[in-house]
Amino acid sequence: MTRVTRRTVFGLAASAAAAASLPSFVPPASAGAPQILKPLPPRWFVDYGSNAEMRWESVDPSAYLTPQRRLFVRNHTSTPTIDPSTYRLRVHGDGVRRDASLSLRELRGFRHVQATTVHECTGNGRSFFASQQGRAASGTQWTLGAVGTVRWTGVRLADVLRALGLRPDAVSVQATGLDADYVNAGVDYGPVRRPFPVAKALDDAILAWGADGKPLLPDHGFPLRLVLPGWVGIANIKWLGSLEVSTSELTSPWSTTWYNIDGPLSTNPVRSAWELPWGAQLARAPRIELTGRSWSGAGPIAGVEVSTDGGATWRPARLHAPGRASAGHGWGWTQWSTVLERPEPGARTLLARATDVRGRTQPDEAAWNPNGYFFDAVVRHPVTIL
Ligand SMILES: Nc1nc2c(c(=O)[nH]1)N[C@H]1C(S)=C(S)[C@@H](COP(=O)(O)O)O[C@H]1N2
């Protein structure tokens, strides 16, 4: 197994030959080394140390997809640096006829696919449990920026598993990352890992090496990550080191202790955000166009209702033409807009409530759970008209 830490000296650009000529002494990681490697300009991100939230007000209304440099980051530990020339994906377990150790070149030999997904952390919106429902949930206090719509490039996990001889009685696949063990309050939980059903593996799971037409950035899983479309962020294991395929149900603390409400969480709920700062101050004008986006883990968005008067009156938002993410499989979020006609100066509250193609809609109140997952209630977004 290729196990690498941020102390590994090999940079992304280092070829095997260049790497071989590097001195063997590797200085230990200094305390306070960054846990995220890409730049986090404050106008784009809220920096939480190991996590970084996208600012909705920085989203370009003309850009449908979220480029990797703009995408939120959620790390349990730190972004590792992995040498792609020695990288191997290990596939093992009693659910496959033969174990394998696949190089990136071997993986690229499978049919290439693109898939667009709403990529979102389970805890997105968690801060609203406190600010809107009066009960604080533990964990990163995200507003709504732990989400993006990403077009991934890779291969279908189904193709790889079938080539290795998937056994008909295989039921469970455990994906394990190559990042450092997760240690919390003195307990070492081992590497970040999470099981998922073989049915999802065969349906639409992707082994992705690229996003927005480029290699994955280190923070987003270089050189390979798992993508389970529509599923909770944690299901999308970064720096994928191994897949254990099993004929019995597998578990991990990331499916039993965390990311679990009466069972392991899978499909993300429906949510909406305005492309505005919190407490935005808007210059008075005869017409103010406001924009936002809605998304769901279960499928495309069917409709969005908005209120610009704190919920007293509602009207449909204008949904923007779909299909801009249609190349390849999957779906992304839906962009929408609404117009404030001759608004009076003063404070007001904006609300958006989306419904997906499965008929799932955003409630007024999100179901309480102590870890603050799945905050899907309509968010009350304050603005002031100057
Ligand atoms: N190996 C590994 N995979 C991981 C994580 C991690 O810490 N280590 N975090 C998970 C969580 S909780 C989320 S929300 C997503 C975040 O992906 P991103 O940082 O690329 O946006 O990665 C998931 N995959």
Ligand SMILES: [Mo]
């Ligand atoms: Mo997450």
